[in-house]
Amino acid sequence: MVGRNNELKQIVECYESEGNKAIVLYGRYGMGKTSLALEFVKNLPSVYYSARELSEQEQLLQFTGEAGSSCDVKEPAFSYYRCFKQAIERNPDKKTVFVIDEFQYMITVGEAFKNAFIAIMKEAETEGKVMFLFLSSSVNWVENSLVEDLGQAARTLAGIIKLRELAFVELLDRFPNMPIDQTIYAGGILGGVPGLLDYWSEKLNVKENILRIFLYKRGLLRNEAERFLKSELRELPAYNAILATLAAGNWKLNDIYVRTGFSRAKISVYLKNLIALDVVEKVFSVETGSHDDVKKGMYCIKDNYLCFWYRYVFPNMSMLDRGMEKEVYDNIIAYDLDNFMRERYAGVCFEYMKLMSDLGKFGRKYEKWGRWYGKAGDIDVIGRDEEGHTIVAFCSFKSTPMNSSELRKCRELMRIAGVNADEIYIFAKSGFGQDIKVAAAYDKINLINMDEL
DSSP, X not given: OTTOHHHHHHHHHHHHSSSOEEEEEEOSTTSSHHHHHHHHHTTSOEEEXXXXXXXXXXXXXXXXXXXXXXTTOSSOOSSHHHHHHXXXXXXXXXXXXXXXXXXXXXXXXXXXXXXXXXXXXXXXXXXXSEEEEEEESOHHHHHHTHHHHHGGGGGGOOEEEEOOOOOHHHHHHXXXXXXXXXXXXXXXXXXXXXXXXXXXXXTSXXXXXXXXXXXXXXXXXXXXXXXXXXXXXXXXXXHHHHHHHHHTTOOBHHHHHHHHOOOHHHHHHHHXXXXXXXXXXXXXXXXXXXXXXXXXXXXXXXXXXXXXXXXXXXXXXXXXXXTOHHHXXXXXXXXXXXXXXXXXXXXXXXXXXXXXXXXXXXXXXXXXXXXXXXXXXXXXXXXXXXXXXXXXXXXXXXXXXXXXXXXXXXXXXXXXXXXXXXXXXXXXXXXXXXXHHHHHHHXXXXXEEGGGO
């Protein structure tokens, strides 16, 4: 339940409020929806059902049979309504919770479940005795089709909760015995999806985890990326081409056009679908007054796991199928991994800066945050307060200590961007050389080692 206290609290409050309630809990596969729901109902009268892609009649038969077994009903009633009633009648003094996992399969197959759901929610006899907790891994369906497909039933929903990925500070709780650099690698490679993080072993180093999870023929997540996308999208070949382009660092629309040969209109539609799925995001530079040197119209893979997979697994599948897993790691991944991780490390530092501001550690409350993407390099974090004060941060993810020449580059980027910072922070994976320590002390620049995070 790491990182899920707020969501659990919302569900509990909904349950304890008066009247019948229905709530939707959604998020991509592996977010921990089922675990959270089962934690919530462990001391409550409840019925759990995992919906599948079935015909309407078969879904009804499966539901009434499984729900009847969980309620210890010897002769299950073959209707949704009667099944709801039987479960409620067994615990008349407490609100009964119906947990329906992947409930989109119940809704999209026909009207029977919706009609029974509406009837039981409105019935005076069952008032205050029932709660429905609907779970879904289909982000696209919940955000774009749920209300239309539910129809009148949508009015009964008391809330819709989206499970987010775990933040870095929560990963520290998830891996309490792991060094901070290993935790950064785990999050940078797998993202904050609890179900994916379960595959990362605290007993193995980064190379061993990557080989075990991604590269070996029976790698635990070697084929998960395409399986996930196939479940949500059509035309997988087109999405493979676009995601491979983005993972290689080609973030501009024209780069995708040149590599794939798709029309710009077609690319825009695909990107829109990937954004709706929370896989891709369009990134913007904060407004600094400098327009000529800024990168515009960029798209990047938001999902760390998918980005890693399309950067290293997808383009090297022929070598992997030949059993050349260690060659792929030693000659391709190890050579490039720091470049890949730099962007993820910048995200960790971004989170750190916002958290420190919220905790009042800067003496000012910076409320507007962003990044500046320049043609000569990026300013990884820019924060501004209401009075116009500015704080900036740069991040280095190299295997050697940061030196004063890199500090000069940071200053040059600020000049190009037209940013006058009141405070400067610099984060470095491998620490700082003596020359930059002297310069930073003179200019009152804050140097943050990785272990200080």
